[in-house]
Amino acid sequence: MSDAHVPPPLSPFGAYPNPLDLTEEDQKLFHPVVLFPSSYEILDLTKPVANRQLATEDERKTRTSPDRPPAPPFAVGRYDEDRVGLYSSELFNDLENNIDGYQGRRTIHVGIDLEGPVGTPVYSLTNGTIHAVGYNAALGDYGHVMVICHDLPKNRQVYALYGHLSADSIERREVGQHVVAGERIGSIGDFFENGGWFFPHVHFQLAIKAPDTHDMPGAVSLNDRAMALVDYPDPRYVLGPLY
Ligand SMILES: [Zn+2]
Numbered sequence: 184m185s186d187a188h189v190p191p192p193l194s195p196f197g198a199y200p201n202p203l204d205l206t207e208e209d210q211k212l213f214h215p216v217v218l219f220p221s222s223y224e225i226l227d228l229t230k231p232v233a234n235r236q237l238a239t240e241d242e243r244k245t246r247t248s249p250d251r252p253p254a255p256p257f258a259v260g261r262y263d264e265d266r267v268g269l270y271s272s273e274l275f276n277d278l279e280n281n282i283d284g285y286q287g288r289r290t291i292h293v294g295i296d297l298e299g300p301v302g303t304p305v306y307s308l309t310n311g312t313i314h315a316v317g318y319n320a321a322l323g324d325y326g327h328v329m330v331i332c333h334d335l336p337k338n339r340q341v342y343a344l345y346g347h348l349s350a351d352s353i354e355r356r357e358v359g360q361h362v363v364a365g366e367r368i369g370s371i372g373d374f375f376e377n378g379g380w381f382f383p384h385v386h387f388q389l390a391i392k393a394p395d396t397h398d399m400p401g402a403v404s405l406n407d408r409a410m411a412l413v414d415y416p417d418p419r420y421v422l423g424p425l426y
Contacts, residue, residue, distance in 0.1 A: 189409045192263055196424040199263070199417035202391050203339055212309045212335070213421050214365035216345070216387050217257075217297040224258035225426045226296070231268030237323055238379040246375040255382060259425050260296025262417050263408075270402055272323035283394055285411065287404030293415040294344070294388030294401050295422060301383045303371045305352070308343055308421055309333050309364040315397035316356045319346075319378065325386065326378035327353050328397045329369070331362060341421075344399045345369070346386035347377035389416045 190198045234252035242248040267290050274280065275289045311333035319325040325346035333341050345368065352369020362368055371383045388399050391414060403411040419425060 200413045205420040226260045228266045238374045243375045258298040264292045274323040282400040285400035289402040294386045295418040296384045298384040301373045305369045307362040307366045307368045313360045317397040322379045324378045342390040344388045350376045
């Protein structure tokens with residue numbers, strides 16, 4: 184893909200590559216992943232954020248954080264956003280941390296974050312089969328996470344990662360289990376179970392190729408951006424024009 188076909192950062196709905204050719208007709212299949220109120224915030228994480236985002240290991244262990252910043256209302260964290268001020272953790276800067284061929288200083292977010300209170304239900308986008316499920320324990324990682332291979336019309340499939348879930352979301356989940364559209368697959372986790380993030384949210388990401396395990400690079404380097412916008416399509420093609 185030549186750079187001429189790469190849309191500028193934070194392009195509007197419909198401007199990104201659509202490798203699965205998802206149409207408005209397909210849209211009818213999809214259940215919201217989180218039921219949002221009619222009004223919600225659109226986050227801007229391109230600049231350094233004032234509040235502490237990640238818990239310490241000790242806070243995770245004790246499940247207490249005396250100076251935890253207040254939980255925000257429902258909000259959306261954007262796709263293709265360069266989060267230079269947010270991803271300071273080693274996880275995002277480790278040059279040897281190679282996920283499905285992606286590495287480097289990873290600051291460009293290639294999923295969409297759906298923020299809501301701890302315990303908010305998370306629903307399956309459409310019918311599918313659990314491809315991978317587990318716990319990514321590193322600070323700043325996904326915590327409890329599930330990847331579902333969703334069936335689409337015309338023999339297409341898409342892999343969807345649901346990250347930062349509560350521990351009980353994955354308790355009775357196994358690879359190969361079927362899920363149906365709109366099934367409650369879990370809930371938004373708290374900081375001690377979601378990878379240490381103070382702002383509870385589900386990271387939702389699409390992939391056109393099967394990930395090796397219950398992981399996808401939630402952020403990629405600028406060098407890998409053009410490739411990532413195809414490998415990990417804009418989730419608004421299934422979530423609708425959230426912003
Ligand atoms: Zn995210």
